Amino acid sequence: MTKAKKKWPETWQECTPGLMVFEPASARSYKTGSWRAQKPIWDNTKCIKCGVCYLFCPEGCISEDAEGYFMADLDYCKGCGICYHECWPRAIKMVEE
Amino acid sequence: MIEVRWHGRGGQGAVTSVELLALAAIEEGKYAQGFPSFGPERRGAPVAAFNRIDDHPIKVRSGVYTPDIVVVLDESLVGLVNVADGLKPDGILIVNTAKSPKEIADVTKFKGKIATVDGSSIAWKELGVPITNTTMLGALFKVLGRVKLESATGHVEHRFGRVANKNLAAMKRAYDEVKISSVN
């Protein structure tokens, strides 16, 4: 059984020298999805697959599926609404959680 | 241990003389210190610089107060600053001057030995400039006795490059021409 990953080093001896972090993108262990009050929903019948939503997402949490449609990773989506606001074919709606 | 104090004006190269003397002594296996007065004086202002020379490692790092030898690079300083201040009674005052030792003794009130050499004339002739630091270094070597003039040659060459030979010639002339006399 693998040990559960600690949130903090428990002791000073466990601190990396200089608090260096050697695991790139390890911030992903922190799920910002809980910050969200509303979430974006895509209507793929209106989506023209332009990718504006992907491009303008400050979280970088919108990705393209195999068919070229887009979706947000709700583990990280903070619900800012930029994708909804910028989607000019109006394929995205913000809905209450 | 011998202590030397140099008097000059900012820009006249007293610090260079101090360095060359220290290097020559060290070259011979002796121990030496050379240091400027650590003041904010600029070009033209009266400045002092110091040497210590010994056969043993030198530990004292305070100022020089009772020098054995005082060298005055610029005659105009005699009377302007008390060049004989603290000079040991059996010490020697070396002055760049065409005047007589008596005249120097009268102004400085120093009763010990006075050595004079017309360093300015030598510098004009040998270097073409009235900068007397190396010239007076030659005079000092003669008066000091315990460090050879030749020990400075390599350091003068390193320091002055193309004009090293002129400086060496000026040093040698002052070495030969300086006269030590007891006035009193």
Place this chain on the structure above:
Amino acid sequence: MKGIVENFDLYAPKLVDKEEYFSSGHRACQGCGEALAIRLMCKALGKDTVITNATGCMEVISTLYPTTAWKLPWVHVAFPNSAAVGAGVSSALKVLRRKGKIADRDVKTVSIGGDGGSVDIGFQAISGAMERGHDMIYICFDNEAYMNTGIQRSGGTPYGASTTTAPAGAASVGNKTWKKNVPAIMVAHNVPYVATACHSYPFDFMNKVKKARKVKGPAYIHCLAVCPTGWRAGSDTCIKLGRLAVETGIFPLYEVENGKYNITIDMPKKLRPVDDYLKLQGRFRHLSPDERKTFQELATLEYNKILNNVKCSKSWSDLKG
């Protein structure tokens, strides 16, 4: 139509590096323009990059020990010295490569900071680093106040904005002066590539970053980064506000290559009135009609100065005697 998503090619994702060098899980506010700008900057830079970061929002929200949002090598030392740290990194990479101690390939040093850390407290370090000609890019992410410490006025704050240290009140309009023109100061440093940018024009911004990267020597980009929190606007208006800043002439997008100014995003013949921009933001809500007029005059004057530079400036290569 450039008004919407600049010269927008459909299928945007195909045109950019898919790698997320600035990962999800960072703690920036909802709708943070600066986080978006950083994300886009990284995509334009690619992996052979070292980032030095001034203290500020982006540093605090990205590297809470023991985690990091960065997939690029990254170093933060203090608030005012990102450019100096970058100068050191750049010099080290240069000499270590020359000595064969690291891989023999180009790695670009990119120093970043907010407006406070760049145009105010970090300004001396930027001036020094740019003037000495290090091979590095400095990118200022300008959200027009000290947002990390709570919306205090900086040299990047525009006229009339109410901040916590230049608050609007019965006897005050808020901030009394226009933004410091740091790009012009960088041009005066003989920096061969200087540009303004905004995340709302992502391809323009990324192209400028790529251009800056190609410069052998210093380059400076001043990127407007909308802060919905500090500007007191809806988080979903982030992109729109950036666009309005450009279309009103408040923040024109241009580049200066070897002294020659060029507008990179076509401006409308008739600029949109600044009111379109001001009315969406709480920081300007208090402005009276007269003050809005003053704002308009200042914005127009600054914009005309840029246009004049575009018209009159020549490339330094044309000025050689």
Place this chain on the structure above:
Amino acid sequence: MSKRIGMEIALAVAEAAALCRPDVVAAYPITPNTHIPEHLAEIVAEGHLDCEYLPVESEHSALSACTGACAAGARVYTATSSQGLLYMYEIIPIVPAMRLPVVMALGNRAISGPINIWNDHSDIMCVRDLGWISLFAANGQEAVDMTIQAFKIAEDHDVMLPILCNLDGFQLTHVVESMLMPDQEEVDKFLPPRKPYAAVHPDNIVSMGTLGLPEIYTEARMAMNEALMNSKKTIYKVWKEWEQAFGRKYEPISSYKGEDADVLMLTMGSMGETASIAVDQLRGEGFKAGMLNMKLFRPFPADELRAAVKGAKVLIVTDRAIMCGGEIAPVCAEVRAALYDEPVRPAIVNEIIGLGGRDVRVEDFVKMFKKAASADKVKPEKAFEIYGVRSS
């Protein structure tokens, strides 16, 4: 083979630093350290050293650039004095916290105001507690040797901390004297190239200088301080290696006729040598004087101090700075704390000497010894004395 040279000590320190093959030097001029970076710039300009020399626009940027270069894996060197050190102040605690082995010469100088360019230790006292290892040279030879030792100590993976090499401004920096200068081959053998523990480069991605929340700050500070305390082991190891390679012995506290002394004087820096002449004079008069010279100031050699003062009746602690508003001066405060729990300890007298370039002569040290001789029987009136201060 080492060569006996005569040279201004600042220049010799620069030559020693150059022998260590630094990759990046960033410095800003300030009296009296300036001849060190100037000479390094000259060595680089003449093509004798492959190094990026950054003539930066401030000391703040000098240390920042060194920190950045060090983070990128370079061997780095800088030098400063007084107000320059204070201008760096913001960055100084960050460097050890990031565990970066920056080596810095500090030509010790008084701090303003009034503005004063001359020697005392008030600059180092401002930064003593910020995590840097701090060495004190008593003469030119030590200044040269410590420069080379510093890189080896700092870069050791058990240490990874910055080092301040203190040398008295003017009193050392501007003095021409004789020193043994190691040659390149000897230094290369003693000091291998730096192998960074981590470096910012895309081939090995790392984030340096991260944010420590309250949940981690305490542990982070503890870890850094433990590294500093533990560095003493490496310092001893490196000094042993130095002695084997070059024959010159280094100890955290060196003793001059201290073993059987009744009255001991503790010094730091170059005044120790002048004080040792006073010791010789007093010994000639039958007065059992002795002198201690502290060469390692951080980490503080408390054990060594306790051992060195054993048997002494009186300990005169000389300080070269005032601890404004404090009951005594900084070094003495620490010495008293280190000896407080000793069942038998000497009476302690605190003499503040040589502020802002005030000369201290052999006869002054003799006076201090004589005055302190009965301090174990008659407690001095005041906790400290500013020696020679003119009072009306």
